Amino acid sequence: MARRTRHGNLPVGLAPLDRVNESIGVGMAEDRAERLKVFELFPYGLFLVGANGAKGPTVIIATWVSQVSFDPPLVMISIEKESEIRFDIERSKHFSVNVLASGDKEIARSYLRPPTSETHDELLFGLGGSPLVKRAIAWLEASIVNSIDAGDHIVFIGKVTEAKLIRQDSVLNLKDTGWKYSR
Ligand SMILES: Cc1cc2nc3c(=O)[nH]c(=O)nc-3n(C[C@H](O)[C@H](O)[C@H](O)COP(=O)(O)O)c2cc1C
Numbered sequence: 001m002a003r004r005t006r007h008g009n010l011p012v013g014l015a016p017l018d019r020v021n022e023s024i025g026v027g028m029a030e031d032r033a034e035r036l037k038v039f040e041l042f043p044y045g046l047f048l049v050g051a052n053g054a055k056g057p058t059v060i061i062a063t064w065v066s067q068v069s070f071d072p073p074l075v076m077i078s079i080e081k082e083s084e085i086r087f088d089i090e091r092s093k094h095f096s097v098n099v100l101a102s103g104d105k106e107i108a109r110s111y112l113r114p115p116t117s118e119t120h121d122e123l124l125f126g127l128g129g130s131p132l133v134k135r136a137i138a139w140l141e142a143s144i145v146n147s148i149d150a151g152d153h154i155v156f157i158g159k160v161t162e163a164k165l166i167r168q169d170s171v172l173n174l175k176d177t178g179w180k181y182s183r
Helices: 017-024 032-039 084-092 105-109
Strands: 002-005 008-011 047-053 056-062 065-069 074-080 094-099 123-125 131-133 138-150 153-165
Touching: 047 084, 047 131, 056 074, 056 084, 056 123, 056 131, 074 084, 074 094, 074 138, 084 094, 084 138, 094 131, 094 153, 131 138
Parallel strands: none
Antiparallel strands: 002 008, 047 056, 047 094, 065 074, 074 153, 094 138, 123 131, 138 153
């Protein structure tokens, strides 16, 4: 059932956005604390994203990662503009996404700091040169097909060129780590 309004046909029960704003208090989207609370409700994964850097492999913890198309198979990552890996991805035109098991927060933690020779030993490399984490439960490598300016981040969209499920296991999510990606 639809209701005809000056905003067009709205399903019954849905108010136009300006009416919703009136009822909940206009300007909430401008309220940083409220905005953070809403963002923190979003469920996210916790991945290791890698790229072939000029000075060796770069691997970071990243949570803003998602499949965005079935055909072709596309995946997106949102990467801080000022980060080293942004330039590594632009240079190598590839990136990897590594999925960890739910019990492997410590593996993720080892990538909080720049990789040491110890963490380097845990890497394999994709055909596009991106580091693949040996102890991950799955990984994929993607070749950049698009990038979009997204405020203080850049969204890279890559076409999946290689993917491997190493073992079935429960997956590490941002919520499991107690970490936050917010400011
Ligand atoms: C829980 C968590 C999630 C993160 N998610 C992202 C992300 O989605 N995108 C991103 O660019 N950086 C993310 N980061 C930050 C990167 O891991 C890393 O700190 C940053 O790329 C390092 O930048 P640098 O080259 O300036 O040292 C996250 C960090 C943490 C702790």
